[in-house]
Amino acid sequence: NAGVMQNPRHLVRRRGQEARLRCSPMKGHSHVYWYRQLPEEGLKFMVYLQKENIIDESGMPKERFSAEFPKEGPSILRIQQVVRGDSAAYFCASSPGTGASYEQYFGPGTRLTVT
C-alpha cells in the first residue's frame, strides 16, 4: 500500500506565477488535509477536504489560495500570483476518517521556492 504521494517535491516559481501542488492520498483514504511549514516556524493547518467537498478552509489565506479534491485524481493546492512569502514546505496528510480514531498519514511535502 503506497503512502501519501506529493508532487512535485521541489517547485521553483517566479513572483506572479502560479503554483500547483498535488497530493494523492493513501488508498482507501477519502480525507485530505493540507499544512504549511514556513521557514523557522511550525506547521499550520490550511484546509481539510473530502472528495468533492471543502470541509474547512479556515487556515487558508483569503486570496490567491484555493484547494480542491475532485472525484477522480489527486487533491490540488493552487497558489496564484505567488509572492516570496509563499516560499514554504507544503505537506498533505490523509486519513480514512476523521477524529481521534483515525491517524493522519503525511506525505513527503512539496518545497516551494519563489524567486
Added chain:
Amino acid sequence: KNEVEQSPQNLTAQEGEFITINCSYSVGISALHWLQQHPGGGIVSLFMLSSGKKKHGRLIATINIQEKHSSLHITASHPRDSAVYICAALPYSGAGSYQLTFGKGTKLSVIP
C-alpha cells in the same frame, strides 16, 4: 485556542543516552501525535495516542490527560535518531476537531 508547547527546543546528546522530549497543551484533546522530520525531509508519524503509553522499538510515548502533558523517550539513542520531533494535538470535539495544532519542534542531535 489550543497552544502546544515543546521543550527543549534543541537537544544534543551522546550516542547511547536516554532522551526525553516534553509536550504540553492548553485545552482538552482527543489524541496526540508524535512526528519525526529529518532535515529537508518528509514527516513520519511515530505515534498517535489518547491515553497511557505506547512503545515501538527504542521509542516510548506517554500521555497524561489530566496534566495535559506528553513525553517522547528514546532509549539507547543513535546518530540516526537526529531529527526534529514534533508533537501535534487533536482537539477534543466540535468544530475543528480534525485540525492538528503543532508544537514548534525539538531539534535533536545525537553525537557518536
